[in-house]
Amino acid sequence: MTTGAAVRLTGLRKSYGEVRAVDGIDLTIAPGEVVALLGPNGAGKSTTVDLILGLSAPDAGDVTVFGASPTEAVQTGSIGAMLQGGALLDDATVGEMVAMVASLHRDPMPVGEALARAGIEDLANRRGNKLSGGQKQRARFAVALVSDPDVLLLDEPTAAMDVASRREFWRSMQAFSDSGRTVLFATHYLEEAEEFADRVVLMRGGRIVADGSVAQVRALAGGRSLRAVVPGATATAIANLPGVTEYQLRGQRIAVSSTDSDATLRALLTAFPDAHDIEITAIGLEGAFLSLTSEEEE
Numbered sequence: 001m002t003t004g005a006a007v008r009l010t011g012l013r014k015s016y017g018e019v020r021a022v023d024g025i026d027l028t029i030a031p032g033e034v035v036a037l038l039g040p041n042g043a044g045k046s047t048t049v050d051l052i053l054g055l056s057a058p059d060a061g062d063v064t065v066f067g068a069s070p071t072e073a074v075q076t077g078s079i080g081a082m083l084q085g086g087a088l089l090d091d092a093t094v095g096e097m098v099a100m101v102a103s104l105h106r107d108p109m110p111v112g113e114a115l116a117r118a119g120i121e122d123l124a125n126r127r128g129n130k131l132s133g134g135q136k137q138r139a140r141f142a143v144a145l146v147s148d149p150d151v152l153l154l155d156e157p158t159a160a161m162d163v164a165s166r167r168e169f170w171r172s173m174q175a176f177s178d179s180g181r182t183v184l185f186a187t188h189y190l191e192e193a194e195e196f197a198d199r200v201v202l203m204r205g206g207r208i209v210a211d212g213s214v215a216q217v218r219a220l221a222g223g224r225s226l227r228a229v230v231p232g233a234t235a236t237a238i239a240n241l242p243g244v245t246e247y248q249l250r251g252q253r254i255a256v257s258s259t260d261s262d263a264t265l266r267a268l269l270t271a272f273p274d275a276h277d278i279e280i281t282a283i284g285l286e287g288a289f290l291s292l293t294s295e296e297e298e
């Protein structure tokens with residue numbers, strides 16, 4: 001394996017007509033990292049994945065995979081991918097399809113091993129048109145693994161899977177990443193990002209709106225929001241309350257996000273004894289995610 005970044009995106013842009021699907025992304029992924037690309041529909045996750053694979057060309061910016069172009073990386077098998085709805089052949093068996101892809105690569109892993117790692121050894125002789133949605137996803141996973149890639153890209157890998165298959169899929173994926181491989185997966189599911197990624201990159205409107213460790217995202221998501229009417233409040237006083245990470249002040253109304261709402265409230269009442277109509281609510285995982293991905297505050 002080469003040293004340096006596993007994946008590096010610099011000033012990446014891609015528009016479809018008026019739509020800026022990817023609007024200036026800089027991202028460096030180190031070898032061995034497991035990164036979740038999280039964001040709502042239309043955030044630009046699939047476009048980013050396509051650009052990393054060289055399936056489409058950027059309007060501006062640059063992609064490298066271990067220092068090479070996407071095309072070179074795909075040709076040498078250093079990058080493998082499992083895409084949304086990636087085609088499977090109806091009339092070929094799972095084993096045949098995986099073997100076919102293996103034959104395109106210089107140094108593939110044995111077909112049996114790819115099937116075993118994807119947890120579908122028992123489906124080797126099943127034809128493509130006889131697979132359930134979840135089984136198809138696992139077949140795509142085996143196809144992605146067989147080139148024994150250093151970097152694996154997964155676009156919403158568990159979309160058609162039930163809870164049990166999901167769990168098993170992630171177990172296979174973790175075994176793969178534990179061997180030092182780099183994984184980038186796009187997902188809508190915050191829980192998947194939290195549970196399986198080392199790092200979470202949040203996208204919205206073609207941009208990266210947050211990028212941090214899972215612990216940082218947890219801290220963000222574990223916060224509370226506090227609203228109150230605070231006569232005499234000033235922006236500085238509110239911003240300096242303990243625990244406050246974000247605040248809004250409209251007239252006498254304040255809304256703050258806090259990592260320690262008890263301490264925030266105590267200090268608020270000490271500084272502003274007339275504060276009233278106080279409401280404290282948990283932001284929760286969904287809320288933190290939504291607040292980061294839905295607000296347009298340009």
Ligand SMILES: Nc1ncnc2c1ncn2[C@@H]1O[C@H](COP(=O)(O)OP(=O)(O)OP(=O)(O)O)[C@@H](O)[C@H]1O
Binds near residue numbers: 042
């Ligand atoms: N081939 C295309 N032609 C036109 N517009 C496109 C094309 N591909 C993507 N877009 C648009 O670019 C934007 C980003 O789409 P993209 O599929 O990358 O988002 P996403 O985050 O993967 O969404 P989802 O979670 O729904 O898959 C969307 O507004 C989408 O409609």
